[in-house]
Amino acid sequence: MLGFLLKRAALALAVAVTVSIISFLLLRASGDIAVAVAGEGATEADIEAIRIQFGFDRPLIVQYFEWAGNALTGDLGQSVYFRVPVVELIGERMPVTMGLGALALVFAVALSIPLGVAAALRPNSIIDRLSLWIAVLGQAMPSFWFALLLMLVMGVWWRWLPISGAGGFDHYIMPAIALGYYATPAIMRLTRAGMIEVLESDYIRTAHAKGLGTGKVLFKHALRNAVIPVVSLAAVQFGFMLSGSIVIESIFALPGVGHLAWISLQRSDFTVVQGIVLMLSVIYILMALVADLFNAWLDPRIRVA
Template sequence: MVRFILNRLLVALAVLFTVAVVSFALLHLSGDLAIAIAGPDASAETVAQIRVQNGLDQPLLVQFSHWFWSALHLDFGRSFYFENTVMELVGQRMPITLQLGGVALLLALVVAIPLGVVAAVFRDSWVDRCAMFISVLGQAIPNFWFALVLILIFAVGLKWLPVAGNGSWQHFVLPAVALGYYAMPSLMRLTRSGMLDVLGADYIRTAHAKGLSAFKVVVKHGLRNAIIPVVALATVELGFMLGGSVVIESVFSLQGLGQLAWDSISRNDFPVVQAIVLIIAIFYIGLTFLADVLNAVLDPRLRSK
């Protein structure tokens, strides 16, 4: 088990370093950062001064070394626009994004797992077809369009929930539903396929032969084994939600990392953009690593791979 964890940890660190290199390179390949910071109407003297102040006159390898070493110490510099340190901005916005992602994943699991189990138990019935229809619809509808529909129905029409902001728990209901509905189809389909494989196993037929109730057979014996890949997918989906919350946060005006990333990109606030990309990557890689470890704990056969 220790060897398995060390191998996965080395892979995670290698991926993280690759993401850092790519995010640094993409910003520099997008054009002259000094001109982007100073503005198109700035004089040559101003551009040269900004280039020296931000170390943009040094070789790229030196710039990357300084930036990466500072990033390892959680020092991403100061924002060009907000005039705060980047970590102060991230610290203020991160709880909102984490709360949104956590609630969205919880809603997705609460709907997807029971729906997948029922669809597998009643295979090829109208229940199964309805579940698959919901799954296909969830992947076909863009999440920003679904978010706007939710606003029109529950905020503008029925006036049950607020339209935008993050002042109370009610402000997170519609964004969490919109974000969670996008992750629900894959979780539901994986639960259904896992349950179909498990329900055809010999030990399930033995459990039925012993006279156990259908509920115990499905939940205690079936779902416990079928849930293993769902755990891994759920952690990965949480990483996708944290990274893909830009659109939902923009639609509902939630002041999280996604909204901060959008504001920073539109204002050429490069230190904030680099920090957010790296921090989201850390979350995603960490959650993937956690999924691998949980799978190895739940299924000892994976430890030998």
């Protein structure tokens, strides 16, 4: 297990370094950052002063290693617009985004896994067709349109939930549903396919032949093996939720990292954008690493291989 852990950690570190290089270069490939920061009407002297102040006049490789070295110590630079450290800005808003992502993932898993299991137990039944309908609807409907529909029905017509802000838990219910519903189809289909494959295995027939109860065979033996790929997919979907929260947070006026990224892009605050990309990428990579370790714990064949 230790060797498996070290290999996965080394791979995660390599991916993190690669992502940091790509994100660093992409922001600079979008144009002259000094011109964007200076804004319209800035003179050449103003642009040059900004270029010197933020070190944009130095070679790219020097800029990257200085930024990466500072990032390792927790220094992601200072916001051009807000005039405060980027770490403070992200730290203030990260709990909102993480909480929203966690609630969205819980909603997606709680809805998709039972539907996937039920559909696998009764293929081509009404439950199976209902699950397929939910999956198709979830993939076809844009999350922003679904969010606006939830606001209209549950917030304006029925007045069950608040439609904006982050005052309490009830403020996160609609955003979590809108964000998590998009991940439901993939998790549900993967659960259904995994359960159908596992239920046809020899060891499941042996368990039934030995007289084990249906519930014990289903949840202790079948679901444990069928859920292994679902864990990896859920970790990936959680990363997508964090990065895709920019739209949902903007619609529901949640003061999270996604909303901060939108504001920073509007104001050409590339230091903040770069820090957000790095932080979300690291979280995404860590989630994938945790999923790999959890899968290895569920199935010893993975770590032996």
